Amino acid sequence: MKKLSKKSKKPSIAFQSDIVIDENGEVFISFLGPELLHLAGQVKDHQAIGDEKFWEPPTLDEIYFNELEYKNCKICPRSCGFDRTKMPHPLCGDSKLRVSNFGISFGDEDIISGSGGSGVIFLSGCPLTCPSCINKEKVHTQGQEVTPKEFIDLIKCLNGKSVSNIQILSPTVHLPNLRAILKALKDSNFPIPIALKTSGHDLPDQIMSLKGLVDIFIPDLKPCFNIEWSKDARIEQSYPKLFEESINEMFNQLGSPKFSNSGTILSGIIIRYVKPPFLSKEQELKTIEFLNSYKDRAYISILDNYVSQK
Ligand code: SF4
Secondary structure, eight states, rough: OOOOOOOOOOHHHHHHHTTOOOTTTTTSOOGGGGGGHHHHHHHHHHHHHHHOOOOOOOOOGOOOOHHHHHHHTTTTTTTTOOOOTSBBBBTOOSSEEEEEEEEEEESHHHHOOOOOOOTEEOOOOOOOTTTTOOOOHHHSOOOOOOOOOHHHHHHHHHTTOSEEEEEEESSSGGHHHHHHHHHHHHHOOOOOEEEEESOOOHHHHHHTTTTTOOOOEBBBBOOOOOHHHHHHOOTTTTTTHHHHHHHHHHHHHSSOEEOOTTTEEEEEEEEEEEEOTTHHHHHHHHHHHHTTTTTTTSSSEEEEEOOOOO
């Protein structure tokens, strides 16, 4: 493997995604919610203070959301065909791009956080019900609907804080809307890497549709060789195969990980695995062999801060 991270002394990203820190080390926003309306003012302040990399944001009337894929939704491996334009799916939400939280995280692997932290945007909606999910309140609620302009404003705000990258969490059920945003960012030469942090429960075709739009993929590997856990999480039985195909597609797009002089990742795949305490020896061995098969293609991060929420 490229690297196995030692036991992390820091909390996992899931804990850290709550933390929003300004240049004085103080929390400035913990939840968007109705506070989104204040964002425009805050963005101006941050732009004036930060020494962010220069970026001319895209022309906003070139970004529009197309609801077609949400009508007969087959965006994730469940391919259930729910019409999310008519009503919200109980787990995935409706067809709107919804943000539940954003901020600056210093709790990821050092190659992501770097010195400036990672600018995280947490989207709401996830088809999974993982027993270990510590973000249920963010994932399984209807977050704040954002327009393309508001989403770009968020990114401006984070770039204004000189973060190492932008990291979009829980993107899977929003990929059609996100594609429009990501394309606009690429077309406007956004200066820092864009990372998508997924559950690993993705359709390879959807990953293919992101070609040229994403710099870093951070898929979780779930404890998929434990049948009981997989049932609780409602991950498809085909998860290992889909995971493999998705990683292959990510690798086709990005190649091996590349790093800046300061050691932060610029592009590539990071597979994150939070080691659960309940696997049998056989399941553990199978998982390690599975991870090992990606050793030449991805940075592999194994954490042991599993927390059961059952
Ligand atoms: S994203 Fe949700 S609504 Fe769409 S296919 Fe998956 S489970 Fe169904």
